Amino acid sequence: MLARCTSAAIVGVEACPVVVEADLGPGLPAFQIVGLPDTAVQESRERIRSALRNSGQRPLVSRLTVNLAPAALRKQGPSFDLPMALALQAAAGRIPLTWLEGLWATGELGLDGSLRPVRGVLAMAEAAQAAGARHLLVPKANGDEAAQIDGLSVLAAADLNEAQDQLNNPQVHPAPDQGRFAEMVDEFRFDLRDLQGQSHGRRALEIAAAGGHHMLLVGPPGCGKSVLARCLPDLLPPLSMEEALAVRRVHSVAFAQPDAGLRSQRPFRAPHHSCTPAALVGGGSPHPVPGEISLAHHGVLFLDELPEFGRHCLDHLREPLEQGAIDIARAGQRLRFPCQFQLVAAANPCPCGWWGDPVHSCSCGDAVRRRYWRQVSGPLLDRIDLHVPVRRLSPTEVSRPVAAETTVQVQQRLDVSRRNTSQRFGRQLFDNRLLDGRQLRLCSPLTSAARDLLDRLADRLGLSMRSLDRLVRVARTIADLANSERIEAEHLAEAATYRGCDLDVT
Ligand SMILES: [Zn+2]
Known part of the structure; x- marks a missing residue:
C-alpha cells in the first residue's frame, strides 16, 4: 500500500x-x-x-x-x-x-x-x-x-x-501568550550609567541609534569601546512583531533552539576575530547556514578588533552592508540570507594600542601601523558613517566618577526625535542610514550658511559625492535630534567631526 x-x-x-x-x-x-x-x-x-x-x-x-x-x-x-x-x-x-x-x-x-x-x-x-x-x-x-x-x-x-x-485525537497546542513578547529580554544588560566619561563617544552612540548609522570606534584598549557598543541595542526601538518573526526565522534555521520564544529585544552578535568568512557571512558546505551577519538581522553586529578579522573576512561584508542580504551560491543551489544589521566596529589605533596617546608611547612605527590598517579596505571604511575617536580616561575621571546619564534617559530623548521623523516618506522608523542621495536631497534643506560650509569642506577635503552624501546623512540625523527641519551649519560642522579619525594611514 x-x-x-x-x-x-x-x-x-x-x-x-x-x-x-x-x-x-x-x-x-x-x-x-x-x-x-x-x-x-x-x-x-x-x-x-x-x-x-x-x-x-x-x-x-x-x-x-x-x-x-x-x-x-x-x-x-x-x-x-x-x-x-x-x-x-x-x-x-x-x-x-x-x-x-x-x-x-x-x-x-x-x-x-x-x-x-x-x-x-x-x-x-x-x-x-x-x-x-x-x-x-x-x-x-x-x-x-x-x-x-x-x-x-x-x-x-x-x-x-x-x-x-x-x-x-488532536489536541491543538496553544499559541504562546503575546503579552510576554515585550517582556522577553535578557536579565543582564549594559547601561550607559556604567560608562565613565566619554562624552564624545556617548554623543556618537546617540546619533548612531537615532539614524541607524554604522559606527567605528577607535581608541586604546580598556577605554570603554565595548561597553558603548553593547549599550546600542537598548537604545534602538524594540522589534515589531514582524521583525521579531524575521529574526526568529533566521535563528531557527541556524539552531534548534527549543524553548526560545519571540523577543522584542534586538539581537546583538559579537563574533571573535578568529572566525572564518563562512562563520561571519554564512555558508559552509554542503549545507550553508546563516552566518553572524544574518544572526544580527534587525540588530547590532559588533566587530571588536576590526583589523584583526583580516581582509579576507572583511571584504565579504561590503555586499551585505549595501544590500541587507547575502547571496550564497553552491553547486546546484543559490541561497539568500537576510542581514539588515547595524555595524559597530572597534579598533585600536595601532597594534600596541597607544598611538596618539599623550602618556604612553607607541612602539609600532608607521609601517606596522599602516599594515595593520590596510586589513580594513577603503570601501568598507567608506560605508561606515561615523568614525569616532575614543580617548583614554584621565586619572581624575577614573578616581572621581561623576553620575552619568542612563540608558533610559537617552532612550526618552531618542523616542521624541523618532516620533518627529517617523512619517518621513510615509514610512515608520526609516533609518537615515538607508536614505539614498535623492531622498537625502529631498528631506535635507540646508541653510545658506550650511551650504557655504559644505562647499568649503568639499573643497578643502576633496570629498567625493559619496563622502558628501555621508556627511549630509549624519548632519540630517543631528538636525533630527535637535528637532530641526533644516540642516544648520552647526549640524554639518558636528557631522564633519565624525568623518575620519585622522589615522594618517592612507
Ligand atoms: Zn602602537
Whole structure:
C-alpha cells in the first residue's frame, strides 16, 4: 500500500514543501530512501527501525521504499524521521490513511522513539499555513515556536506513540501568550550609567541609534569601546512583531533552539576575530547556514578588533552592508540570507594600542601601523558613517566618577526625535542610514550658511559625492535630534567631526 504525508526542506530561510511517500511492496526485507537524501536522511532508516521497536511496535518486514519529492531538491538533516515513520505506519495499515490527509510533520526520532527538536520550524509553520495544512505535527520542544503562526493548527508530541495519539485525537497546542513578547529580554544588560566619561563617544552612540548609522570606534584598549557598543541595542526601538518573526526565522534555521520564544529585544552578535568568512557571512558546505551577519538581522553586529578579522573576512561584508542580504551560491543551489544589521566596529589605533596617546608611547612605527590598517579596505571604511575617536580616561575621571546619564534617559530623548521623523516618506522608523542621495536631497534643506560650509569642506577635503552624501546623512540625523527641519551649519560642522579619525594611514 502507498501512503504519503507532507514535510519541508529548509532552503536558506524558506521552507520548501516535500512530499514523503512510503510504499510497502513484496520481496525480501529491505529499506530504501530515494529522492536526493543526504547522509543524515539515509541514517533515518536505523533510527526509524529502532524507534518503532522501542515504542512497542512490531518490526516492518517487507520491502520498504520511501521517496522524497521533488527529487531534484536536496534533502538534509534528521527532520524527515517523523513524517517517514508515519507514512510507513500508514502504508503498513497500522494507522488510517485519513490521519495523514493535509498533515505536515517534522521531527527527529531518538532510538527510544522520543522526538527531538529540529531546525527551521518557524519557516515550516509559515509554509504549512500558506499551503492550507490541516495540522502541523512537531516535537513538543518546537511546539511554542510553531504556534507563533496564526491560523495554523499545531500538534506537539514528545514521542512517536504520542504523535499517533495526537493524530487520532488532536489536541491543538496553544499559541504562546503575546503579552510576554515585550517582556522577553535578557536579565543582564549594559547601561550607559556604567560608562565613565566619554562624552564624545556617548554623543556618537546617540546619533548612531537615532539614524541607524554604522559606527567605528577607535581608541586604546580598556577605554570603554565595548561597553558603548553593547549599550546600542537598548537604545534602538524594540522589534515589531514582524521583525521579531524575521529574526526568529533566521535563528531557527541556524539552531534548534527549543524553548526560545519571540523577543522584542534586538539581537546583538559579537563574533571573535578568529572566525572564518563562512562563520561571519554564512555558508559552509554542503549545507550553508546563516552566518553572524544574518544572526544580527534587525540588530547590532559588533566587530571588536576590526583589523584583526583580516581582509579576507572583511571584504565579504561590503555586499551585505549595501544590500541587507547575502547571496550564497553552491553547486546546484543559490541561497539568500537576510542581514539588515547595524555595524559597530572597534579598533585600536595601532597594534600596541597607544598611538596618539599623550602618556604612553607607541612602539609600532608607521609601517606596522599602516599594515595593520590596510586589513580594513577603503570601501568598507567608506560605508561606515561615523568614525569616532575614543580617548583614554584621565586619572581624575577614573578616581572621581561623576553620575552619568542612563540608558533610559537617552532612550526618552531618542523616542521624541523618532516620533518627529517617523512619517518621513510615509514610512515608520526609516533609518537615515538607508536614505539614498535623492531622498537625502529631498528631506535635507540646508541653510545658506550650511551650504557655504559644505562647499568649503568639499573643497578643502576633496570629498567625493559619496563622502558628501555621508556627511549630509549624519548632519540630517543631528538636525533630527535637535528637532530641526533644516540642516544648520552647526549640524554639518558636528557631522564633519565624525568623518575620519585622522589615522594618517592612507
Ligand atoms: Zn602602537
